[in-house]
Amino acid sequence: MYLDNTNTSSSSKLKYIQSNHKEIDYFFLKDMFEKSMTQDGLSNIHDELLDVTATLLIKTHNDKTILPTIVDMIFFRNREGLFTHDLIWAFFQAKDPYSLMLIGNYLESDDVNDVKLACKLLDFVPSIDFNKGEGSKQHKALFYWLKENYHFLQFTGESFQRVSNPIPYIVAIDSKYLCKEVSLYTGEPILPLTKKQTNLLGHFNNLDENKKLLLSKFSHRIHCKNVNSWSSWIKQSITKQISTAKAKSKH
Amino acid sequence: MVIISSNVFKVDTFINEYKTNDIERDIITKMDLSKERYEYNSLDELKFELALRKNIVIAAKKLNEGDMSFKTFRKSICNLHYWDRTDEGGFILKKGITPSVAIEDISINSSKYGTECATAMIIIYYQALLNIFSDKLFNEVFPKIALMNWHYIDDKLEDVGYLERHSNYLPGDRRYFSNPDVNPVKPEWQGENVIYLDNGIYFGHGIGVGNSDKIISELNEFRTEDAKTSAYILDSAARPDFKSLFDIYNKFHS
Numbered sequence: 416m417y418l419d420n421t422n423t424s425s426s427s428k429l430k431y432i433q434s435n436h437k438e439i440d441y442f443f444l445k446d447m448f449e450k451s452m453t454q455d456g457l458s459n460i461h462d463e464l465l466d467v468t469a470t471l472l473i474k475t476h477n478d479k480t481i482l483p484t485i486v487d488m489i490f491f492r493n494r495e496g497l498f499t500h501d502l503i504w505a506f507f508q509a510k511d512p513y514s515l516m517l518i519g520n521y522l523e524s525d526d527v528n529d530v531k532l533a534c535k536l537l538d539f540v541p542s543i544d545f546n547k548g549e550g551s552k553q554h555k556a557l558f559y560w561l562k563e564n565y566h567f568l569q570f571t572g573e574s575f576q577r578v579s580n581p582i583p584y585i586v587a588i589d590s591k592y593l594c595k596e597v598s599l600y601t602g603e604p605i606l607p608l609t610k611k612q613t614n615l616l617g618h619f620n621n622l623d624e625n626k627k628l629l630l631s632k633f634s635h636r637i638h639c640k641n642v643n644s645w646s647s648w649i650k651q652s653i654t655k656q657i658s659t660a661k662a663k664s665k666h
Numbered sequence: 667m668v669i670i671s672s673n674v675f676k677v678d679t680f681i682n683e684y685k686t687n688d689i690e691r692d693i694i695t696k697m698d699l700s701k702e703r704y705e706y707n708s709l710d711e712l713k714f715e716l717a718l719r720k721n722i723v724i725a726a727k728k729l730n731e732g733d734m735s736f737k738t739f740r741k742s743i744c745n746l747h748y749w750d751r752t753d754e755g756g757f758i759l760k761k762g763i764t765p766s767v768a769i770e771d772i773s774i775n776s777s778k779y780g781t782e783c784a785t786a787m788i789i790i791y792y793q794a795l796l797n798i799f800s801d802k803l804f805n806e807v808f809p810k811i812a813l814m815n816w817h818y819i820d821d822k823l824e825d826v827g828y829l830e831r832h833s834n835y836l837p838g839d840r841r842y843f844s845n846p847d848v849n850p851v852k853p854e855w856q857g858e859n860v861i862y863l864d865n866g867i868y869f870g871h872g873i874g875v876g877n878s879d880k881i882i883s884e885l886n887e888f889r890t891e892d893a894k895t896s897a898y899i900l901d902s903a904a905r906p907d908f909k910s911l912f913d914i915y916n917k918f919h920s
Binding site for chain 1: 739740752753754755782783784815816817819824827828829842844846850851853854856857859891904
């Protein structure tokens with residue numbers, strides 16, 4: 416095959432893939448990626464071929480097994496001052512919140528450039544702040560944030576082309592309040608709401624942002640501890656819910 | 667609503683300072699009719715924002731008329747007499763080069779430049795500010811310039827990297843069209859950064875000038891074959907920190 420020929424230049428392979436990617440077999444793409452990744456950073460055109468291959472594997476073939484390699488490539492290129500923009504976009508396009516832990520691993524790197532980039536990519540996570548230092552604490556905080564919010568995350572598609580501080584995942588705090596898992600793609604509850612839940616949400620959505628955050632966090636916490644206690648709490652009036660959440664959140 | 671020094675400002679007389687077709691008239695009218703509060707410490711501060719918005723629009727139109735090409739970061743080009751091109755595809759002002767001269771060169775020798783839509787926005791902001799600030803002030807305020815989308819933005823311009831929802835949108839606003847079903851081999855068309863020119867017309871580098879239907883139609887050409895979602899405009903805009911830029915300008919001139 417044309418792409419298999421080691422005499423075919425990266426430039427020609429790239430043009431071919433860009434024009435014929437629908438016809439190229441997954442296993443062949445994967446093989447090409449694995450053979451090429453060892454030469455990451457050697458030339459612009461070779462890296463572009465890697466980027467396109469990676470993007471196709473992730474977006475067209477939903478291959479998430481390459482995400483650890485992608486993250487390592489991003490951080491390697493960043494240290495070398497090379498182009499990372501497209502690879503970062505491809506990584507987030509995998510729509511895999513748990514893969515954020517791969518970036519989180521670099522919070523504890525000895526290389527300050529790694530830590531800076533990790534903080535920049537994870538800037539949307541409340542506990543992450545480059546100025547705080549303490550990489551291992553922030554790594555742990557990321558883990559707990561993901562654990563708490565995983566079922567309520569919606570993928571937004573925001574990228575560095577759009578804004579300087581992309582927020583690729585947002586927490587659907589209304590669904591978190593109801594402890595209803597949401598679709599990663601739409602942010603809507605996977606199971607339809609009951610009339611009671613819709614009514615509850617009506618009251619919830621009239622609250623200010625701080626109260627919403629308080630209630631959603633408390634609701635999730637109590638639901639994880641004891642579903643019966645949660646059930647009793649959520650049946651109370653919204654005012655009572657708030658005062659209970661405020662009182663118990665102080666401890 | 668326009669508020670100056672905590673008082674509601676009646677724009678009726680002020681608006682006559684501008685000619686019928688001046689874009690400032692349109693902007694101030696939109697501000698006046700808006701639910702949003704446009705607050706200023708002085709009339710001069712308001713005039714400054716109007717002037718800067720006007721110059722953002724002028725700079726956008728000028729860039730459209732020039733020969734700067736659309737290029738991905740990997741293939742970006744610049745006039746190496748004034749700029750160093752980084753391995754990331756951005757442009758850094760060369761040492762010893764006057765910033766205002768380098769920014770002007772992007773218009774004068776536009777064919778020597780090629781970049782993508784976000785970097786084009788930053789160029790527009792710098793060119794707009796160059797039209798309002800004197801060269802001396804511009805060079806003092808921006809001694810180092812890096813051009814690469816929202817990375818390395820000067821602190822004084824960092825607000826342009828953030829999109830926020832507003833009650834209405836004004837000429838000079840940066841807006842964004844998203845293309846969620848973009849063809850994976852064409853990631854540069856995942857969206858389009860645009861400057862709102864007025865009357866529903868936008869400028870986006872790589873597409874040109876057009877209404878939202880045109881921008882969307884062009885972006886939709888770069889989707890996957892089985893695309894389900896059309897490109898669309900986000901209900902948000904980015905705006906420079908007009909107040910702090912005015913403070914810099916005012917301090918220099920007083």
